[in-house]
Amino acid sequence: MDQLLHHLRHLGFTEMESKIMVELARQGSGSGYEVAKRLGVSRSNVYATLQRLEQRGFLRCSPGEPAKYSMLKPEEMTRMISDQMHSSLAYVERSMPKSEPEKPVxxxxxxxxxxxxxxxxxxxxxxxxxxxxxxxxxxxxxxxxxxxxxxxxxxxxxxxxxxxxxxxxxxxxxxxxxxxxxxxxxxxxxxxxxxxxxxxxxxxxxxxxxxxxxxxxxxxxxxxxxxxxxxxxxxxxxxxxxxxxxxxxxxxxxxxxxxxxxxx
CATH class of the missing domain: 3.30.870.10 (Endonuclease Chain A)
Structure with missing residues (x-):
């Protein structure tokens, strides 16, 4: 568990995002209230984090009341992260300002x-x-x-x-x-x-x-x-x-x- 959270944070997710993703992957799906109760954290923080992860494409939200959230399959999630990182790295390589190397003094x-x-x-x-x-x-x-x-x-x-x-x-x-x-x-x-x-x-x-x-x-x-x-x-x-x-x-x-x- 700790190692998984560590690697998720290393990929750019916050501690709260990492815990929610792992919890949803374990339970299959859950409402904001259920996730907050299982993690023992405030519902306002959980709701804001769920919405953020959904907007980034890492969660699916089912219609209904209350809304239920679920994680992507692990291979889908890692493929999405890999594509985003390659895209960012390619952009940085193209766009980073290039200066002449310093001349030996x-x-x-x-x-x-x-x-x-x-x-x-x-x-x-x-x-x-x-x-x-x-x-x-x-x-x-x-x-x-x-x-x-x-x-x-x-x-x-x-x-x-x-x-x-x-x-x-x-x-x-x-x-x-x-x-x-x-x-x-x-x-x-x-x-x-x-x-x-x-x-x-x-x-x-x-x-x-x-x-x-x-x-x-x-x-x-x-x-x-x-x-x-x-x-x-x-x-x-x-x-x-x-x-x-x-x-x-x-x-x-x-x-x-x-x-x-x-x-x-």
Whole structure:
């Protein structure tokens, strides 16, 4: 009984409507006076509810004095409710105002506490993959968050500049010099959210955060290129170094020097 009333209310009927419908279905038919007496409620409330249910088509009313009310068969009632709900859902789908989706935004975060709190929330919410490109100092600060994510089954891809020992099996990759005295870091979570920032020495901790697909795509592409170069270096070793110089410095110098801030 209670479960039936619960589901009727879930379908949009009031508590009084639900009780009257169940009572009429049990008894077959009844007048307003009889229903009110069996339910122990006021006749005025019952009469008003019976009239409302009849107008909506869920009750039949027989002529005579007093009028007798009866419920539809259960399959008729549920079919009527289903048709009404489908009609309403179709109307809502057609008529609901449609707005353009919000464009991804960029926002800045400053200060160690703010940057790492923001980052910690995203790492804790990661479901599929985390891509990390950091220096040894930042890797140590993120160690526990990344280990917890990996324990949840999140795929972890990372590279670490500045020496070994930050995490198990670190992967130092070829890098280019950057302006300023800080250490750059970047992270991409689930290929939708990313943070790119700088920290350390005399450089205040600052980061840019966005879900813009262009930025996440650029960071993932840069990371993949570094991995390719790393694997080539591991595979070709001395031959690659002899031809292009350690860490490909000869090649990098051709392009990076033309963008050096000191020469601008």
């Amino acid at each position: 960029f926002y800045n975060i400053e200060g160690d506490k703010n940057v790492f709190e923001n980052l910690g929330r995203e790492l804790a919410a990661a479901k599929h993959e985390i891509v990390v490109d950091v220096w040894r100092e930042e890797a140590e600060l993120l160690r526990e968050d990344m280990q917890r994510a990996e324990a949840r089954g999140v795929r972890l891809l990372w590279s670490c500049e500045g020496g070994e020992g930050a995490l198990d099996q670190p992967m130092p990759l070829p890098g280019l010099p950057i302006s300023g005295t800080g250490r750059k870091f970047s992270l991409v979570v689930d290929r939708r959210w990313c943070m790119l920032g700088m920290r350390g020495n005399s450089c205040p901790t600052q980061a840019v955060v966005t879900e813009h697909p262009v930025m996440t795509g650029l960071l993932l592409s840069h990371f993949a290129q570094d991995l390719v170069l790393y694997e080539l270096e591991q595979d070709m070793g001395r031959e690659l170094e002899n031809r292009y110089g350690r860490r490909y410095a000869d090649i990098a110098a051709r392009y990076w020097s033309s963008f050096s801030p000191e020469e601008q």
